[in-house]
Amino acid sequence: MAPSNGRTLQYHYITRSRTLLRRGELLALRWQDIDWTFGRVSITRTLVRADKYAEMREPKSQRSRRSVSLPPVLLEEFRRIHETQTARQRMLCDAYENNALIFCQTNGRPLHAHNISQRDFKRVIRQARVPMLRFHDLRHVCATLMLRQGIHHKVVGEQLGHASVGVTLDAYSHVLPGMHEEAVRSLAGRLIEDTR
Secondary structure, three states, rough: OOOOOOHHHHHHHHHHHHHHHHHHHHHHHHHEEEOOOOOHHHHHHHHHEEOEEEEEEEOOOHHHEEEEEEOOOOOOOOOOHHHHHHHHHHHHHHHOOOOHHHEEOOOOOOHHHHHHHHHHHHHHHHHHOOOOOOOOHHHHHHHHHHHHOOOOOOHHHOOOOOOHHHHHHHHHOOOOHHHHHHHHHHHHHHHHHOOO
C-alpha cells in the first residue's frame, strides 16, 4: 500500500529541515532536478500560486539558482517517494497528472502552499510533539544549527540562496557571538597544546 499524502508531506518537512530550501522551491522540485550520483538537487524554479493556478517562475534571485547537497538518508526517502508515485500513477492511469514533481497531491497536481503552512504543517508539528513554529522557521533552524556546528557562513549563505554573505550575516548575527567565544576557546586550547 502506498503511503498517504500525509506521509508525503512528512517527507516534505524532512526535506525542508535538511536542505534550507524556500517553500516555493520545494514545491517546484522535479525528479530531473536530482543528481543521484553526487547527491545534489538543483534549484531552478519556484512555485507561486496566482489566483487558483499554480505557476512556475524563476527563483527569487540569481543566487537562488543553486545546487544543494542532500544527505544520503534523504536520497533514500526520495527513492521511496518516487516508487510510491510511480505505483500511484499506474493505478490512476489518465487521472494522474504527471508534472514530474517530487512533492505533489495524490493525483500528481502541485501542492497548495497555503494548505501546507496553515493545516498540514501544524498537524505534523503536533504529531512530532515539538514546539509550534512557522513553516519558514525550519529554514532558520537548519541554518542556525549549521552555523553552530562551525560551518562557514559563506557555505550556509550559498545553501540558503542568499544574494550575498552580508544577508546571511545580518540574518544570523544572533548566532555569531557565541560562535566567536567558542572559536577563541578552541584556538587557545590548540595554542596551549602546541606549546607543550
